[in-house]
Amino acid sequence: MQRRPVVAAALAVVPALGHAYLRRWTRGIAWLSLLTGSALVFAGVVGVGVGDALAASATWTGLASGSALVVPLGVVIALSSADAYVLARRDARRGALACPQCGRGVDLSLGFCWYCSVEFEYVER
Structure with missing residues (x-):
């Protein structure tokens, strides 16, 4: 199944x-850890309580x-959204198969091109 880049970024x-949508579990956990760590570091710098910082990092209402x-x-x-978008674009480009006759995208499970028949x-790879 091909993942859409805009959906991944949103x-x-x-x-x-x-990143979970793209099934990149480790990368998603890394971004979540970076966000939580940033909240804790900047909470200490700004003087906001740690609980408030974690609540702010979890929701947009906390940020707003x-x-x-x-x-x-x-x-x-x-940056996390941009990373998910770039990953989805790269995966879509890498996995795209085209019909040799018409050049449009194909689904190999059908056994024929939907557009030009x-x-x-x-072919076993």
Whole structure:
């Protein structure tokens, strides 16, 4: 199944969800850890309580409350979304198969091109 890059980027606004959609579990956990670590570090710098920082990192409502954590956590979330988008684009490009007759994308499980009806020979890789 081909994953859509825009969906992955939109889901990545919630930490690690876009990477879970792409089935990149380790990378999603790494982004979630980075976000939590950033919340803890900037909570210590700004003087916000640790509980407030973790709550702010978990939801956009916490970020929208006007705390000083908005910029650093927003940057981490934006980078996570960009990473999920780039990964999905790379996976889509790598896994794309084209019909030799018409050049459109094909599904090999059908055994023929949906657009021009050319039948495919099964080749074991």
